Each structure stands twice: as structure tokens, then as C-alpha cells.
Amino acid sequence: MQTVKMVITGPFNAGKSQFIQSVSEIDVVATERKISSEAEKVKETTTVAMDFGRITVDNDLVLYLFGTPGQRRFDFMWEILSEGMLGFIVLVDSTRPETFREARSILETFRAYAPTPYVVAANKQDKKEAWDVDDIRIALRLDKKVKLLPCVGTDKETVKTVLLELLYSILAEMDAAAGG
Amino acid sequence: MALKGNLRDFSITQLLNLINVAQKTGALAVEGPTEKMWVFFREGKLAYAQTGEEDGSLAFILHKTNKLSAVQYRAIHERAGNMSDKELGLLLINANYVTQQDILTSLQTYFIGVVNRLFTWVEGIFRFENDALPPENKITVRVSLENIIIEGSRRVRELEQLNDEIPSLDMALKFTDRPGTNIRNVNLSVEEWRVVSYINPKNTIRQIATTCKMSEVEIRRVVYGLIQAGLVEVVRPLGAPPTGGLRAPLSQSEKDDRVSLVNRLIRRIRSI
Numbered sequence A: 001m002q003t004v005k006m007v008i009t010g011p012f013n014a015g016k017s018q019f020i021q022s023v024s025e026i027d028v029v030a031t032e033r034k035i036s037s038e039a040e041k042v043k044e045t046t047t048v049a050m051d052f053g054r055i056t057v058d059n060d061l062v063l064y065l066f067g068t069p070g071q072r073r074f075d076f077m078w079e080i081l082s083e084g085m086l087g088f089i090v091l092v093d094s095t096r097p098e099t100f101r102e103a104r105s106i107l108e109t110f111r112a113y114a115p116t117p118y119v120v121a122a123n124k125q126d127k128k129e130a131w132d133v134d135d136i137r138i139a140l141r142l143d144k145k146v147k148l149l150p151c152v153g154t155d156k157e158t159v160k161t162v163l164l165e166l167l168y169s170i171l172a173e174m175d176a177a178a179g180g
Numbered sequence B: 001m002a003l004k005g006n007l008r009d010f011s012i013t014q015l016l017n018l019i020n021v022a023q024k025t026g027a028l029a030v031e032g033p034t035e036k037m038w039v040f041f042r043e044g045k046l047a048y049a050q051t052g053e054e055d056g057s058l059a060f061i062l063h064k065t066n067k068l069s070a071v072q073y074r075a076i077h078e079r080a081g082n083m084s085d086k087e088l089g090l091l092l093i094n095a096n097y098v099t100q101q102d103i104l105t106s107l108q109t110y111f112i113g114v115v116n117r118l119f120t121w122v123e124g125i126f127r128f129e130n131d132a133l134p135p136e137n138k139i140t141v142r143v144s145l146e147n148i149i150i151e152g153s154r155r156v157r158e159l160e161q162l163n164d165e166i167p168s169l170d171m172a173l174k175f176t177d178r179p180g181t182n183i184r185n186v187n188l189s190v191e192e193w194r195v196v197s198y199i200n201p202k203n204t205i206r207q208i209a210t211t212c213k214m215s216e217v218e219i220r221r222v223v224y225g226l227i228q229a230g231l232v233e234v235v236r237p238l239g240a241p242p243t244g245g246l247r248a249p250l251s252q253s254e255k256d257d258r259v260s261l262v263n264r265l266i267r268r269i270r271s272i
């Protein structure tokens, strides 16, 4: 049995747990805690160690989706989670520009861990305050080569598209490596 | 009991706040990974500071703060080497080289500079010795800590922002290929030009810093500006050893296996 993994990362409350839940065949094995700090009390619980979702491909292949904890004080988990990943997805909450800088920083940190492909998903595009994808691209200073995809964490189809786009990037990367 | 601890758990800002509020007298010794510093306080005010690296003599400080030329400094160092700071100060004032105010201002500037550098330390062991006094025959000052703390916190915030933007110095830089940008048309400082001249996907930011003799904060500040201006972007260094992922040298059959694996994943996810 072979297992491969992808990492879903992004700032606090970006929708990582929800994203994984939408496609995982098991209930996300989350390490949620009640939020104690008042400042971050926009919701009841947060992920503290990691989320963990599973997609069984066939009898001998399983894909694991790992969600990182959003609060920065758990970032010691990041490097461990990133080891051996196929690729990673950075989720940003399109309605909270105050988190874009942090998203950028998380992206840079993961990029430094491993030369794996990644995509960025502009989550919560269903909300009316959501920023346009094009504006988010500029705010995050993403190169035009980097895929930035609109996403609604609760909508399975958009989540699938994000995962697929990452897999296409991984394929393209392997092609390029084989060609050169 | 002496106050002891690690800057990770108790920051310089918190320490200075404690010393200020409790009006403490004593010496704070901080040992960082590469350097040591001593700062003395009297009744909650900054009195004296010294680094492990620099010759903290009055002549050196006056030279550093541009009150003595390099030639004057060397002459004093050679001829009046054993003179105490207080004696030297008196001599310089009597000889009309500097005024008493010059000396005090220079010392204040230098001591505050030492403390400001401490604010950028995140790693280090500290120890506060109650009632320890500055070395005999050193000239001391009295500077309130409030402004130092406010200015220092500002620096800490800047530092955090820089670390956020450029978390890893082991990445490289390349010029953006945005049409219409030309680095030649931008007004850069000498320091920035030096950095720019080394920008190349082969050089890590850390290597550039070492070559240009810049501290981590300094190089981050310059690189941050260049990134914000849209002139450069951070890239993985060329020729860096892969740290996992799919880049390890693979045989053809392993490559085919990988491709087939990804294709299986794609088919499965499409079917969800």
C-alpha cells in the first residue's frame, strides 16, 4: 500500500479544515480546540496540530490531505508536515485582506521547505465581500505563472478543481523535468 | 536572586519594562549566539552599555560618533592608552577638542545604539545582577527608558514584518520580467546597488549578505524594498539540493511510475 500526501495551508480561519472535509471520505480527524484567545475568537474552534483527510484511490494507493494549524504558534508542525509532500495548496480567505500578508509569508516558508509545485486558492468566493481573484493576485504578489483559483470550501466541485489543478501542475513539472 | 532567563521567553522589551517600572539598579548581561552585551542601569535609567566586540573606551565612542577623527583616535589610543575615561574626558575638554556636552551626547548615542541592537536579538541568555555598578572610572549617563522602549518596540515590529516577508535567507533572488521595469531608472542607495549587483538565482540572500557584510536585518530591509517596488522576486536557488518532493534523480521506470500515480490521483478526484 502506497500513501502520498498533499498539504493544505493558509492563515487562521482561511477554511482549511472545511476544504479537506468537503472531499475527504472520512470525517476529518481534526485536532480542534476551543479558542481561548479573545482576539481570534471569530469562531468556536481552531486546528491545533493538524487536520487529516483521506481519499482512497484504489487498493494500493491512498492520498492523505494534511491541513496545517492556522495559528502561528503551532508552526513548528509545518516542516514536519511538509516532508515528502507531492505539493501544497495555500488557502486565503478572500474576505480578509488583513490576512494576505500572512498568507504570503506562509507561502514563502513552504516554498523554502521543498521545491514541490503549489497552487493558491482564493477561498470564500461565495461571500459578497470577497476580493476579486485578480486583485488578490496583485496583493499576494503572485507571479502570473502561479495558479490562483477561485474556491468555495463548502462546494465540493471547486475544491476538486483546486486539487486537480495542483495535480496538473505536478504532471507538468514532471514532464518538464523529463524533457530537460 | 539574580534574574535569569532566555530572551525567547522574556523579551528585551519586557526586561526593560521591568527595570523601568521597578526602578532597578544593576547590570544586565545578555549572551547571544555570536556576541555578548552588558547594560547598566541606575534607578531604572540607562547608565552605561558595552558590547563584547567593541573597545568601549571614550576615545572609541567619540570616534564612532564622529567627534574624533580616525587619526585622532589612533593617536590617543597609542599615547594615552592607560588613561581612564574620566581623565581623558577632562583632557579633551581642557584642550578644547570637545565640550562636556559633546561627550555626554556621544555616550548617550552610543549606549542607546547598543540597547537598540539588543532589541533585534531573539535568541540569547540574560542575567540581571542587582546592584552591580558600571566599571569604576567610566563616565555614566542618565537616560529614561520610556523612549528607548517605544523606539525599540517599533524596531521589533519592523523586524517581525521583515521576517514575515522574507522568512528564509536561503532563497535566491531574480529580477522580475514585468515589462516596463528597468532597474537602471530607479534611484538606489550605494548599499542597495551593492545588493543588486549580486542578484542572481545562483546566490542565496544569505550569501549576498555575507559578501556585502550586512546583518540579517539589513539585508532583509534592502530586499524587502526591492520586492515591494516590484523589481525582484524570491526564487529557489539554482542548483540547490532537493529537499524531498519529486526532484530526486529518478530512473525512467520510476518516472513512469510517478506519472501513472499522479494520473490515478487525477482520475480518482474527478470521480468524487
Ligand SMILES: Nc1nc2c(ncn2[C@@H]2O[C@H](COP(=O)(O)OP(=O)(O)OP(=O)(O)O)[C@@H](O)[C@H]2O)c(=O)[nH]1
Binding pocket: A011, A012, A013, A014, A015, A016, A017, A018, A019, A043, A045, A046, A047, A048, A067, A068, A069, A070, A071, A123, A124, A125, A126, A127, A151, A152, A153, A154, A155
Ligand atoms: N462562506 C464560506 N464560508 C467558509 C468557506 N470555507 C470555510 N468557511 C467557513 O469559515 C470558517 C473557518 O473554516 P475552517 O475550515 O475552520 O478554517 P481553518 O482554516 O481550518 O481554521 P484554523 O484551523 O482555525 O486555522 C468556518 O466557519 C467555515 O464554515 C467558504 O468557502 N465560504
Ligand SMILES: [Mg+2]
Binding pocket: A016, A017, A018, A046, A047, A051, A067, A070
Ligand atoms: Mg482548521
